[in-house]
Amino acid sequence: MARKLSKGDKVEWETSQGKTEGKVVKKQTTPTKIKGHKVKASKTDPQYIVESAKTGKRAAHKPGALHKA
Structure with a gap:
């Protein structure tokens, strides 16, 4: 599970295509x-808005789905 995350933190998460990185x-x-x-x-029950480093698209994830990269 992710610890406290802040704006700008680099994170990674799993997608159907595999691991993705972003901020x-x-x-x-x-x-x-x-x-x-x-x-x-x-x-x-907060969620984090993350931006993919590869595509620039944004998505929302629960804290448990994100890991600091």
Whole structure:
């Protein structure tokens, strides 16, 4: 499980294509949408918005899915 992550931290996560690397854009603590997908984030269940180093696309992940690179 990821420790406290901060904006700019380099992280990696698993995708269906394998391991992906990128950086933390922000900690999301309120519901939002990314590419039409609902992100059910809250203060008690935050998610991190990450940006892929390879594609530049953004996605939301729960803290347990991210590992510092």
